[in-house]
Amino acid sequence: MKNNLKLDEKNKKNFRISVLFIFTIFILGSLCFFYRLLFPSEYFMQSFRNMNSLKNTVTDVSQSENSISFFASTPQDFSKIDISINLEKKSDPISVSQINVKKSYKSFFYPEAELRESLGTDIQENLLVASEESYFIAGNRQKNPIDNPLTLTGLGYAFENRETGEIDLSEYEKEDLLNISSAHPEGTILHTDKDNYYLIENGFKKKINLSEYPYVKDFKNNISVQEGSLAIGEVCHPDQHPFFKRRYSCTISAEKLSRFSGKDYRFELSDIPKSVKIAKIDLEFKKTPNKSNLFLFLADTKNKIRARFTGEKL
Amino acid sequence: MELDKNKKLLIYKILEIIIFLAFFVWSAALLAESILPGLISAHLSFLRLAVFSLILIVMLSALGKILGLSFDLKIKKWHCAIAAIFGIIIISLSLIKFHWSEIIIITTTSLFIIYYFFKVLFIDN
Numbered sequence: 001m002k003n004n005l006k007l008d009e010k011n012k013k014n015f016r017i018s019v020l021f022i023f024t025i026f027i028l029g030s031l032c033f034f035y036r037l038l039f040p041s042e043y044f045m046q047s048f049r050n051m052n053s054l055k056n057t058v059t060d061v062s063q064s065e066n067s068i069s070f071f072a073s074t075p076q077d078f079s080k081i082d083i084s085i086n087l088e089k090k091s092d093p094i095s096v097s098q099i100n101v102k103k104s105y106k107s108f109f110y111p112e113a114e115l116r117e118s119l120g121t122d123i124q125e126n127l128l129v130a131s132e133e134s135y136f137i138a139g140n141r142q143k144n145p146i147d148n149p150l151t152l153t154g155l156g157y158a159f160e161n162r163e164t165g166e167i168d169l170s171e172y173e174k175e176d177l178l179n180i181s182s183a184h185p186e187g188t189i190l191h192t193d194k195d196n197y198y199l200i201e202n203g204f205k206k207k208i209n210l211s212e213y214p215y216v217k218d219f220k221n222n223i224s225v226q227e228g229s230l231a232i233g234e235v236c237h238p239d240q241h242p243f244f245k246r247r248y249s250c251t252i253s254a255e256k257l258s259r260f261s262g263k264d265y266r267f268e269l270s271d272i273p274k275s276v277k278i279a280k281i282d283l284e285f286k287k288t289p290n291k292s293n294l295f296l297f298l299a300d301t302k303n304k305i306r307a308r309f310t311g312e313k314l
Numbered sequence: 315m316e317l318d319k320n321k322k323l324l325i326y327k328i329l330e331i332i333i334f335l336a337f338f339v340w341s342a343a344l345l346a347e348s349i350l351p352g353l354i355s356a357h358l359s360f361l362r363l364a365v366f367s368l369i370l371i372v373m374l375s376a377l378g379k380i381l382g383l384s385f386d387l388k389i390k391k392w393h394c395a396i397a398a399i400f401g402i403i404i405i406s407l408s409l410i411k412f413h414w415s416e417i418i419i420i421t422t423t424s425l426f427i428i429y430y431f432f433k434v435l436f437i438d439n
Contacts, residue, residue: 005383011324018328026335036357305350309410 038297039287044072046281049088058281059181060106069268071106072283073181075154077258077296079288081265084249084281085238091277094248098237099269101252104229104262105156106183108190113204123199123208125219126187128152128162131169135162137221140187143172147179154180154263156223180263184223191222229260246279254285322381329374336367341400348407401425 007015046058061070083099102109126139135152136143146152152159155178175185184190188200189208197216198205208216216222234257236250257265272278287293317325340363343354378385405421412420 005323005327007323007327008320011320015324015327018324019331022328022331022335033357037353040357301350301353308350 042285044283067270078285082284086280087246088277092275097271102233103257110205115206144185161220189222
């Protein structure tokens with residue numbers, strides 16, 4: 001039996017209009033998709049109503065008398081960051097508050113402390129060890145597995161610095177899995193652009209006296225940081241939304257911050273009195289659609305495809 | 315309000331075009347994803363696309379039944395050739411870390427199994 005799919009004249013015209021409409025929607029949808037693919041955004045949020053929600057992607061939130069600070073971690077560089085603050089119904093409005101953003105590694109933001117040289121013990125190097133399909137940071141009798149290659153490079157390590165010889169990892173005690181939001185493990189050495197060396201220990205960064213420990217310079221896995229990253233930041237002042245009175249937002253340019261190494265953006269909201277009750281904070285990291293971001297995406301994709309087909313690790 | 319036959323036919327033909335586009339997106343996304351996993355799935359949910367396509371197919375088939383249309387399978391040789399080439403590319407790309415001899419064995423076996431299911435389900439009946 002042959003199907004009769006012929007339309008009458010009136011419906012033929014409707015069909016042509018519908019096809020045109022569907023293809024227009026399809027093309028517009030495809031353009032939107034490619035835009036998101038080429039210039040991706042990254043979202044972070046923190047609900048203050050439910051601090052332990054799994055949906056919270058912001059980390060290390062700390063609230064003091066007049067300020068709130070938190071981190072958002074991403075290995076990518078972005079052009080700007082949209083910050084939106086939603087207040088509770090019974091909250092005072094925000095008046096003179098400002099938001100300051102700095103970019104470095106969480107461990108470099110640690111408070112500085114004295115290194116007790118009287119300990120008389122050597123500083124051990126943290127090694128990057130490849131074990132079958134996974135990587136570990138091993139040192140000081142501890143080993144931290146790394147969840148994926150982006151975290152490894154995001155933390156400032158390089159695959160070419162991995163240990164080539166056999167290392168028995170069973171002697172090391174297994175510690176937390178490192179993900180993109182993690183700080184460096186204990187024993188990490190930070191090397192600044194002004195040639196200062198810091199040891200990460202117990203939530204402090206401790207300046208190393210090179211005359212005491214000259215061999216620290218030759219460690220392979222020292223993490224490069226810039227001292228300027230602690231001093232230079234971007235600032236914005238949240239403005240009230242014209243319609244939604246409990247919503248405040250502002251945009252920060254992140255171009256200047258991209259020259260600093262590190263994956264952790266530290267946000268600090270200052271002049272927030274206790275009477276201001278924040279319900280939720282949303283962050284959107286955006287890339288400006290321009291030639292350099294496009295070429296960055298293409299180069300990154302090319303490298304990833306090459307790594308997939310040649311089997312070499314990123 | 316009962317739609318007249320011409321309106322139903324119009325909806326049927328529109329659905330056909332949407333399904334064609336959905337399948338085109340499916341194949342393109344699958345190919346891109348097999349070249350670089352995560353490239354598409356980071357932005358597009360394959361589950362949603364599958365559910366969307368399935369709903370469209372069910373709607374099309376229900377409407378076809380209402381319209382009394384028959385679904386005779388007329389498979390041409392070039393259909394099979396395109397499906398086979400696409401299948402070989404997708405299966406080979408998913409086995410990229412295997413030895414080339416294993417890729418050949420697994421790909422041919424997979425294609426034979428797919429052909430067998432196709433034959434049992436469609437051709438023999």
